[in-house]
Amino acid sequence: MDQVIRDFVSKGIAAHRIHSLDERYAINHLLGLLEIDVYDVQKIHSIPLPNLLDSLDRMVGYAVEKHLITDVPEEIEIMEAQIMELITPLPSEVNKRFWMHYEEAPMRATDEFYRLSQDNDYIKTRKIARNKHFSFDSKYGKLEITINLSKPEKTRQQMEAARQSESGNYPICALCMENEGYRGRADAAARSNHRIVRLPLFGENWGFQYSPYSYYNEHCIILSEEHVPMHVNEGTIANLLEIVTIFPHYFIGSNAGLPIVGGSILSHEHYQGGRHSFPMEAAKVLRTLTLGGFPEVEAEILYWPLSVIRLRSNNRNEVAAAACAIMEEWQQYSDPQVEILAESSGGLHNAVTLIARRVKEAYELDVVLRNNRTTESFPDGIFHPHPDVQHIKKENIGLIEVLGLAILPPRLETELSEVADYLLGKTAVVASYHREWAEVLKQQGPFEAESIMEMIHEAVGEKFLRVIEDAGVYKQTPEGQAAFDRFLSTFEK
Incomplete structure (x- = not known):
C-alpha cells in the first residue's frame, strides 16, 4: 500500500x-x-x-x-x-480561483471548475461512461436516447438502511448547500469532495455546481441557498436571463413548479444548464408571431412534440416582459375543447418549462406550455406519458426530456436484451409490461441477430417520441394547432 x-x-x-x-x-x-x-x-x-x-x-x-x-x-x-x-481545495479557494479565472473569461472559469469536478471524482466519469446512447430520426428532427446506467437503482436492503438512518434532517435534501463537504451516510450521498461556487443573483445567494451523474456535457445545477420549493414566476425568468448573461456559453432552464410536469426534485428551488445543443434547439419554425406590446421581440412557434413559444431579442428586458405576459396568461387560461383547465377542485394545472440561451448577442427564451391535469382515464396525467408507453418511460417529463433527450431507467438494458432474445426465439420469457409491445414487434420478423438491437433501439425511439407527444398540450394536428392559435390570439397584434 x-x-x-x-x-x-x-x-x-x-x-x-x-x-x-x-x-x-x-x-x-x-x-x-x-x-x-x-x-x-x-x-x-x-x-x-x-x-x-x-x-x-x-x-x-x-x-x-x-x-x-x-x-x-x-x-x-x-x-x-x-x-x-x-x-480538492477548500470551498473558499475554489471560489477565489473561479472568479479569478472568470475575470479572464467566463469559459475559462467553468472549464477549470469542471475539470476539478472530474479530476476529484465528484463527477463520476467512469460510471457515466457506462450509459448507453443512441439516436432516433423523427419527423421533428433527431432525438437523443440515453439508458442511464451511471446512477444505480437502490436495492431493497439499501432503501431499508436509509429508512433506519438517524438523519436528523441534515442535509435537508440532496441539493442543499449543507451537502458541501458532508461525509455522507446511508440516506445522504458522500460529498467530502463536493464544492459549490457562490453565485449572487439580484441580492440573493445561489450556488453553481455540476451534476455528479451528468446527462450531457457540463451538466450544471444552479440552486438557491434557501431550501424553498420550486416555483416559476417573474423572478425565475429574470434569474435565467441573468445566468446566461454571466455564462453566455451555457443554456439554463427551469422545470415547471407543479407535480407531474415538474422535475424529480420539487422541494428545492434550482435550475439546470450546461454546454450542449439539444434537439429542440434545432427544431423547425412552424410560424412566426408579432406580439402586441413587444415590438423588439421575435416570436416563433416551433414544430416540436411539445407546445413551444420561442422569444428572441437583443433587449433582455423585452424578452423577460414578453415571457411574463405569456406565462401569466397561460396560468389562468382554459380551453375545455382540448382538455385544458387552469384550475379544478382548487388545484392549479397550468405551468411553464423555461429554457434560456444566448445566440450571439441575442437572448433566446423558450416558453413550453404544460398542464398537469388528471382524469379517471388518465390518472397519471392527461399530458403525461400514457399507459401504453410507460413500459419505456413513466417518470415526470422534465426539461431535459422536453429538450429532446430521453433519460431512460437502467432496467431497460437487461429488459431490451430479453426482448431481443424473445424476438429471435431464444426465450419465451419477457417482462409482462413489455409483452404487448414485443408481440407487435414480432410481426416485423424474421430478425437477424446482428441487427436486432438496432431495430429495438429504433422502436424505443418511436416510444420516446410518443412520450413527449403525450406531454404536449397542443398536438401537431389541425385541431391542436387551431386551439394553440386561440391561445396565441391573446398576444398577437
Missing part, C-alpha cells in the same frame, strides 16, 4: 492538485484514512505514474480487505470521497 499512496500523492503533485509543500501532509492523511501506522519514506513513485482513479480503487480495495469499511456502495463512496478530498 506504500507504493499506491506514494503514486497517488506524486500524481496529485504532477497534476497540480496537491502542492509539493503538502506532500508529507497528504501521505499522512491517507495513512490515517487507511489506518496504517508506518510508511517507507524511501519509496519512489512508479514510472509511468498510474492515474488517480486507479490508485483510488486500490486504496478502497485495501479498506474493504482490511474490514475498515464493508463492501456496500454507500461506505465505498464515503471512503472514495474522503480520499479525493485530498486533491
Whole structure:
C-alpha cells in the first residue's frame, strides 16, 4: 500500500492538485484514512505514474480487505470521497480561483471548475461512461436516447438502511448547500469532495455546481441557498436571463413548479444548464408571431412534440416582459375543447418549462406550455406519458426530456436484451409490461441477430417520441394547432 499512496500523492503533485509543500501532509492523511501506522519514506513513485482513479480503487480495495469499511456502495463512496478530498481545495479557494479565472473569461472559469469536478471524482466519469446512447430520426428532427446506467437503482436492503438512518434532517435534501463537504451516510450521498461556487443573483445567494451523474456535457445545477420549493414566476425568468448573461456559453432552464410536469426534485428551488445543443434547439419554425406590446421581440412557434413559444431579442428586458405576459396568461387560461383547465377542485394545472440561451448577442427564451391535469382515464396525467408507453418511460417529463433527450431507467438494458432474445426465439420469457409491445414487434420478423438491437433501439425511439407527444398540450394536428392559435390570439397584434 506504500507504493499506491506514494503514486497517488506524486500524481496529485504532477497534476497540480496537491502542492509539493503538502506532500508529507497528504501521505499522512491517507495513512490515517487507511489506518496504517508506518510508511517507507524511501519509496519512489512508479514510472509511468498510474492515474488517480486507479490508485483510488486500490486504496478502497485495501479498506474493504482490511474490514475498515464493508463492501456496500454507500461506505465505498464515503471512503472514495474522503480520499479525493485530498486533491480538492477548500470551498473558499475554489471560489477565489473561479472568479479569478472568470475575470479572464467566463469559459475559462467553468472549464477549470469542471475539470476539478472530474479530476476529484465528484463527477463520476467512469460510471457515466457506462450509459448507453443512441439516436432516433423523427419527423421533428433527431432525438437523443440515453439508458442511464451511471446512477444505480437502490436495492431493497439499501432503501431499508436509509429508512433506519438517524438523519436528523441534515442535509435537508440532496441539493442543499449543507451537502458541501458532508461525509455522507446511508440516506445522504458522500460529498467530502463536493464544492459549490457562490453565485449572487439580484441580492440573493445561489450556488453553481455540476451534476455528479451528468446527462450531457457540463451538466450544471444552479440552486438557491434557501431550501424553498420550486416555483416559476417573474423572478425565475429574470434569474435565467441573468445566468446566461454571466455564462453566455451555457443554456439554463427551469422545470415547471407543479407535480407531474415538474422535475424529480420539487422541494428545492434550482435550475439546470450546461454546454450542449439539444434537439429542440434545432427544431423547425412552424410560424412566426408579432406580439402586441413587444415590438423588439421575435416570436416563433416551433414544430416540436411539445407546445413551444420561442422569444428572441437583443433587449433582455423585452424578452423577460414578453415571457411574463405569456406565462401569466397561460396560468389562468382554459380551453375545455382540448382538455385544458387552469384550475379544478382548487388545484392549479397550468405551468411553464423555461429554457434560456444566448445566440450571439441575442437572448433566446423558450416558453413550453404544460398542464398537469388528471382524469379517471388518465390518472397519471392527461399530458403525461400514457399507459401504453410507460413500459419505456413513466417518470415526470422534465426539461431535459422536453429538450429532446430521453433519460431512460437502467432496467431497460437487461429488459431490451430479453426482448431481443424473445424476438429471435431464444426465450419465451419477457417482462409482462413489455409483452404487448414485443408481440407487435414480432410481426416485423424474421430478425437477424446482428441487427436486432438496432431495430429495438429504433422502436424505443418511436416510444420516446410518443412520450413527449403525450406531454404536449397542443398536438401537431389541425385541431391542436387551431386551439394553440386561440391561445396565441391573446398576444398577437
